[in-house]
Amino acid sequence: MGERILIGVAEPGGAYTAYYRQWGDHPVRFVPELRRQRRDENAGDTQAMAAAIYHLADISDEPLEHSHVNEAAQWDMVWLYLIHVDADAVEAYAARPIDRQGMFCRWELYSRHRLTAGDDDLFALDGTTVRCTNCGAVDDVDFTTTVSATAAGQDTTISCRRCGATETTDPAFTVHRQPTT
Incomplete structure (x- = not known):
């Protein structure tokens, strides 16, 4: 659909490292894409999937974002997807407005999905x-x-x-x- 998202790797204590992606989507459609990417592009290896995200900093003009799930979300972001390497899972966070104008947002946990599962959560x-x-x-x-x-x-x-x-x-x-x- 073309929603602005961040996709990254969860780190200890709620921290994360993520990259910006213009053409993201709702978890119902995007999580199966992440599962396909893990299976087909990373040989079923979640660690390799995470390493590819960190590698983007070396090959992209866009810097990786280092932040925390409790910090404010950018007002124009829709989703934050965090890969948990040890659990072979991904969390989807939605940006929720905390003011009437919708200019200040926070990340709110929306859903959690196993990357090893089929589309049968x-x-x-x-x-x-x-x-x-x-x-x-x-x-x-x-x-x-x-x-x-x-x-x-x-x-x-x-x-x-x-x-x-x-x-x-x-x-x-x-x-x-x-x-x-």
């Missing part, structure tokens, strides 16, 4: 509805926000009310397909 998020891929329930979920176990902000847990499937933004990237007892 536990929850399908399209920005307006949430569908549990375990049982098919639509918008029948609970979102819970807690202080991060790593003191890096907040973690969000999404749970299906019908089947109990749960996914979390906790750094452990835990997924439970069956209800916990």
Whole structure:
């Protein structure tokens, strides 16, 4: 669609290194592209994918951005995608306005996806509805926000009310397909 995005590598404590890309898209369409890129261009190696991002600084006129997810987002950015090498996953952050004019924005965690998975994440998020891929329930979920176990902000847990499937933004990237007892 042509949305302005940053794509980069997550670093300890919420820091990141990212590059600007004019032709990004919503996670529903962009995450499958990242999975294809990891599989086809980087031989299934997330570390190689991250190294390619750092290498861009050597071959591009555009500098890499070094920032933190708690710092203000540029008003004209739409998405921030952060690759977590150790977890073979990517987080999608949306720029959310914090003032009435929309000139000051902050990054807000939107979704988390495994780069090793197919296009069958536990929850399908399209920005307006949430569908549990375990049982098919639509918008029948609970979102819970807690202080991060790593003191890096907040973690969000999404749970299906019908089947109990749960996914979390906790750094452990835990997924439970069956209800916990």
